[in-house]
Amino acid sequence: MRIHAxxxxxxxxxxxxxxxxxxFDLDDDGLVVVRSPTITAEQRETVTAAVRxxxxxxxxxxxxxx
Amino acid sequence: MKIDRVAVVGSSVAGIRAxxxxxxxxxxxxxxxxxxxxxxxxxxxPLSKQLLTGESTAADIGLLRADCEFGLxxxxxxxxxxxxxxxVILADGEPVGYDALIIATGVxxxxxxxxxxxxxxxxxxxxxxxxxxxxxxDGDPVxxxxxxxxxxxxxxxxxxxxxxxxxxxxLAAPFSRVLGADVGSLLTALHAEHGVxxxxxxxxxxxxxxxxxRALVRLADGRALEAGTVVAGVGCVPxxxxxxxxxxxxxxxxxTDDRCAVRGADGVYAIGDVARxxxxxxxxxxxxxxxxxxxxxxxxxxxxxxRPAQAQHYASVPYFWSDQFGVKIQMTGxxxxxxxxxxxxxxxxxxxxxxxxxxxxxxxxxxxxxxxxKGSVTTRMAWQxxxxxxxxxxxxxxxxxxxxxxxxxAKKGT
Numbered sequence: 001m002r003i004h005a006x007x008x009x010x011x012x013x014x015x016x017x018x019x020x021x022x023x024f025d026l027d028d029d030g031l032v033v034v035r036s037p038t039i040t041a042e043q044r045e046t047v048t049a050a051v052r053x054x055x056x057x058x059x060x061x062x063x064x065x066x
Numbered sequence: 067m068k069i070d071r072v073a074v075v076g077s078s079v080a081g082i083r084a085x086x087x088x089x090x091x092x093x094x095x096x097x098x099x100x101x102x103x104x105x106x107x108x109x110x111x112p113l114s115k116q117l118l119t120g121e122s123t124a125a126d127i128g129l130l131r132a133d134c135e136f137g138l139x140x141x142x143x144x145x146x147x148x149x150x151x152x153x154v155i156l157a158d159g160e161p162v163g164y165d166a167l168i169i170a171t172g173v174x175x176x177x178x179x180x181x182x183x184x185x186x187x188x189x190x191x192x193x194x195x196x197x198x199x200x201x202x203x204d205g206d207p208v209x210x211x212x213x214x215x216x217x218x219x220x221x222x223x224x225x226x227x228x229x230x231x232x233x234x235x236x237l238a239a240p241f242s243r244v245l246g247a248d249v250g251s252l253l254t255a256l257h258a259e260h261g262v263x264x265x266x267x268x269x270x271x272x273x274x275x276x277x278x279x280r281a282l283v284r285l286a287d288g289r290a291l292e293a294g295t296v297v298a299g300v301g302c303v304p305x306x307x308x309x310x311x312x313x314x315x316x317x318x319x320x321x322t323d324d325r326c327a328v329r330g331a332d333g334v335y336a337i338g339d340v341a342r343x344x345x346x347x348x349x350x351x352x353x354x355x356x357x358x359x360x361x362x363x364x365x366x367x368x369x370x371x372x373r374p375a376q377a378q379h380y381a382s383v384p385y386f387w388s389d390q391f392g393v394k395i396q397m398t399g400x401x402x403x404x405x406x407x408x409x410x411x412x413x414x415x416x417x418x419x420x421x422x423x424x425x426x427x428x429x430x431x432x433x434x435x436x437x438x439x440k441g442s443v444t445t446r447m448a449w450q451x452x453x454x455x456x457x458x459x460x461x462x463x464x465x466x467x468x469x470x471x472x473x474x475x476a477k478k479g480t
Contacts, residue, residue: 011394012394012439012440012442013358013387013396013439014396014439014442014443014446015358015361015385017443017446018358018383018385018443018446018447019362021447025443026439026440026443027440028414028415028416028440029416030394030416030438030439030440045090045091045369048087048090049087049365052083052086052087052090052361052364052365053358053361053362053365055109055111055357
């Protein structure tokens with residue numbers, strides 16, 4: 001599983017970075033930056049929580065080939 | 067006790083995210099979400115923002131993905147709860163049994179006493195938003211009663227749609243209840259720049275119906291404002307009437323302990339706008355009407371149900387946002403009475419951005435950023451760790467090119 005992001009959808013709410021600063025940050029324009037797209041089994045719960053906390057649905061998890 | 071069936075009452079963001087979090091956490095029992103509205107679950111913040119401005123349509127703001135992994139009972143309200151039998155009673159008389167119950171029935175808009183709801187609109191449900199958007203297209207004058215964030219967002223959307231707009235606020239400055247008078251005046255200035263008239267210290271005494279579907283808003287000082295559309299943004303009331311006979315502790319919300327669990331009712335939790343939870347940090351109860359809190363409590367309670375042994379108290383960084391005239395306003399923390407406030411102008415590669423910092427005896431209490439999400443995230447990190455306000459200034463300086471203080475007294479004079 002990898003983290004995917006659509007900066008076109010991102011609105012800069014910052015909930016992802018607020019909940020999981022290991023994987024998410026915002027750039028100077030306020031758009032999401034995926035710091036590291038790979039996740040470990042232990043990180044999965046935190047990452048999925050960050051995904052559900054995105055009001056713009058700009059981030060998601062998907063299999064590597066997708 | 068093994069939990070096989072979770073009932074969720076409320077199909078807005080708190081309820082839906084709780085059901086999704088249970089599945090994401092590996093819950094393989096039954097999950098059913100009950101919702102009073104028959105519309106497919108949707109997100110509420112856009113109702114006063116993108117849906118009104120036309121940036122989004124109803125189809126864009128759905129909360130469910132195609133693969134909904136839980137049961138939905140929409141269009142039927144919960145009418146009662148029997149915590150001893152562990153049953154929710156629906157309005158059609160059907161009982162819904164549970165091992166764990168998540169109450170997420172939210173709030174409804176407070177109505178202005180003595181006024182006709184058809185004449186003075188409120189904004190809480192999808193149909194309210196769609197109806198209001200249609201009204202704004204007429205370009206008729208709009209009067210917004212109440213200078214809170216919902217009212218300000220409606221005013222901004224109406225002004226962008228080309229309507230003459232007046233905000234009527236009872237306090238001396240709009241937004242001052244949340245932001246304090248100084249920073250409230252910055253937002254007032256933003257509205258004034260876009261042609262919105264802001265009347266302060268103004269009390270509405272009545273709204274009369276005029277011919278041709280128009281209204282007359284009468285003020286205590288004798289003024290009267292004619293409008294095509296009147297919208298009230300005067301706060302919300304928690305939806306707890308269905309719990310009146312349940313024995314649950316109710317007083318401006320469903321009271322919970324510091325883990326969002328309802329005392330005296332086995333397996334019952336309350337989350338989101340309807341929940342009044344005990345915050346051990348302040349030794350107070352809090353009922354929070356913000357999207358991010360609803361989602362974080364949904365995650366927290368799902369975790370409690372799945373792994374109760376890891377119980378810890380709920381804690382979050384207070385945060386909400388507002389969109390007005392294309393400016394994203396983001397607030398972290400809570401402003402207390404008498405807090406010191408300073409405004410900083412931060413130069414960034416994307417332009418100059420204002421940040422208001424609040425503090426008490428040097429301790430950082432809250433921040434408001436205007437159009438600067440990266441600055442907002444920086445203040446959220448700082449709040450989480452309990453920072454000194456000087457550390458927050460330094461953290462903001464680290465993500466901007468230059469930071470200069472803004473003289474609030476001078477700004478107010480302009």
